Amino acid sequence: MSKSDMKTITVIGSGLIGRSWAMVFASGGYSVKIYDNQPGQAVKAITEIRKQLQELEEAHMLRGELTAAQQLSLLSSYDDLAQALEGAFFVQECVFEQLEVKQSVFQDVERLVGKDVILSSSTSCLVPSNVFSKVHNRSRCLVSHPVNPPYYVKLVELVPHPETEASVMDATHAVMTKVGQVPVCLKREIDGFALNRVQAAIIAESWRLVKDGVISVKDIDLVMSEGLGMRYAFIGPMETMHLNAPEGLEDYMRRYGPGIARVLTSFGPVPDFCGEGAKEIVNEMCELIPRDRQHLSARMERRDQLLMGLSELKKDH
Numbered sequence: 001m002s003k004s005d006m007k008t009i010t011v012i013g014s015g016l017i018g019r020s021w022a023m024v025f026a027s028g029g030y031s032v033k034i035y036d037n038q039p040g041q042a043v044k045a046i047t048e049i050r051k052q053l054q055e056l057e058e059a060h061m062l063r064g065e066l067t068a069a070q071q072l073s074l075l076s077s078y079d080d081l082a083q084a085l086e087g088a089f090f091v092q093e094c095v096f097e098q099l100e101v102k103q104s105v106f107q108d109v110e111r112l113v114g115k116d117v118i119l120s121s122s123t124s125c126l127v128p129s130n131v132f133s134k135v136h137n138r139s140r141c142l143v144s145h146p147v148n149p150p151y152y153v154k155l156v157e158l159v160p161h162p163e164t165e166a167s168v169m170d171a172t173h174a175v176m177t178k179v180g181q182v183p184v185c186l187k188r189e190i191d192g193f194a195l196n197r198v199q200a201a202i203i204a205e206s207w208r209l210v211k212d213g214v215i216s217v218k219d220i221d222l223v224m225s226e227g228l229g230m231r232y233a234f235i236g237p238m239e240t241m242h243l244n245a246p247e248g249l250e251d252y253m254r255r256y257g258p259g260i261a262r263v264l265t266s267f268g269p270v271p272d273f274c275g276e277g278a279k280e281i282v283n284e285m286c287e288l289i290p291r292d293r294q295h296l297s298a299r300m301e302r303r304d305q306l307l308m309g310l311s312e313l314k315k316d317h
């Protein structure tokens with residue numbers, strides 16, 4: 001496929017993530033064809049995106065080199081899958097997180113596209129070998145797992161199917177980089193990918209510490225937001241260790257490795273997140289932030305505003 005053919009991307013599913021991908025791809029200058037199987041839904045998505053692009057432009061937070069109007073002109077909506085796929089070199093699926101739905105979408109898509117078209121899924125919890133089990137040619141399939149909201153949180157995990165060709169990983173890496181996302185490549189598929197596995201470890205130990213009466217909900221959140229999170233927004237755990245001992249990582253592990261290993265052996269079993277035992281933790285959280293729409297929305301807005309500021313701070317780093 002020549003470079004001049006690589007201009008159009010099809011986004012399938014126009015919910016939260018589909019709309020975000022469409023904005024991210026358009027910010028990188030790609031034409032984006034949006035399809036949704038709910039009639040009228042893709043049109044609605046563009047209306048919503050128009051509003052968001054205008055707000056971003058006014059706030060000087062618009063991504064890419066193009067104006068909001070130029071980016072908007074790159075978007076089109078379809079209620080017909082075949083039309084939506086015409087001319088695309090890359091397909092980003094963003095439908096419901098249900099295995100059967102995704103499998104059947106990719107079955108339909110494969111019938112309608114040429115053999116070089118890359119098939120990419122946004123799934124957060126399903127592994128590629130399940131998502132693509134009904135596709136014949138799986139060498140062009142992969143998961144590109146975004147983090148919400150992708151417009152401000154730029155990481156994308158690229159996860160191969162066991163049969164995915166290296167060139168497909170490379171091409172996807174190039175697309176993601178071109179649109180300003182930050183792709184990372186997993187070398188093989190694994191349940192939870194990398195981000196959700198690390199997140200699960202943090203959630204589990206935070207939960208246990210609260211449950212065991214060691215610390216409050218409020219304070220364990222501060223451990224992250226005012227402690228670990230301060231540096232993790234710029235350097236990861238590996239570099240953190242490398243910089244925290246005079247002679248780097250090996251030195252760090254000589255000094256602190258035995259302590260870390262000792263603590264690790266004292267981690268408890270998988271917590272009960274939903275049963276009777278969870279109630280107290282849930283109540284404690286809801287006292288801090290009541291779970292009604294109004295309170296939650298206000299905190300979400302605050303989160304997105306702060307993420308916007310942080311992504312501005314991280315620009316060029």
Ligand SMILES: NC(=O)c1ccc[n+]([C@@H]2O[C@H](COP(=O)([O-])OP(=O)(O)OC[C@H]3O[C@@H](n4cnc5c(N)ncnc54)[C@H](O)[C@@H]3O)[C@@H](O)[C@H]2O)c1
Pocket residue numbers: 012013014015016017018035036037038041093094095096097098101105122123124125145146147148
């Ligand atoms: N929301 C997140 O935080 C997040 C983060 C990372 C990845 N993801 C993944 O992204 C995907 C989409 O999530 P979302 O939050 O945007 O969901 P959503 O419910 O907001 O949107 C799904 C959209 O897909 C459409 N759809 C459903 N079946 C379809 C079909 N067969 N063909 C075409 N369109 C169809 C629906 O009409 C809807 O508009 C999921 O796989 C999810 O796991 C979500």
Ligand SMILES: *[C@@H]1O[C@H](CO)[C@@H](O)[C@H](O)[C@H]1NC(C)=O
Pocket residue numbers: 115116117137138139140165168
């Ligand atoms: C399968 O996909 C790969 C990668 O896109 C492509 O190079 C190859 O020609 C395809 N094979 C068939 C039989 O369509």
